[in-house]
Amino acid sequence: MQIFHGHIYFSANQIERAAEVRQNLANALPQLTYIGKLINKPIGPHAKPMFEIHIPAVEIEQITPVIDDLRQGLSVLIHPVQENELEAHTTGAQWLGEKLPLDLKVLAKT
Numbered sequence: 001m002q003i004f005h006g007h008i009y010f011s012a013n014q015i016e017r018a019a020e021v022r023q024n025l026a027n028a029l030p031q032l033t034y035i036g037k038l039i040n041k042p043i044g045p046h047a048k049p050m051f052e053i054h055i056p057a058v059e060i061e062q063i064t065p066v067i068d069d070l071r072q073g074l075s076v077l078i079h080p081v082q083e084n085e086l087e088a089h090t091t092g093a094q095w096l097g098e099k100l101p102l103d104l105k106v107l108a109k110t
Helices: 012-028 058-072 086-090
Strands: 004-010 050-056 077-078 095-096
Touching: 004 012, 004 058, 012 058, 050 058, 050 086, 058 077, 058 095, 077 086
Parallel strands: none
Antiparallel strands: 004 050, 004 077, 077 095
């Protein structure tokens, strides 16, 4: 099954908001195949704390507006899961809210 990853970013002073957004997404979107825990530090290419959700590709058009409605001002990166992660996180990516910098060196193949 083709899926998309959604990364919902938050700052240290937005942890409660992020937890609320996470719960609201879980309640509103039972078709999500994964809802990750809040990660309170930058990890991988992500320069801010975040949590991850997995979205079935067949649902992406219906789910994206719901995420946008429920994100409470938090930035969201949505990208396809594919072999070329650099491409997935850049040209294949969609942002809801402010576009944040990513550490693309982590994704570059050596």
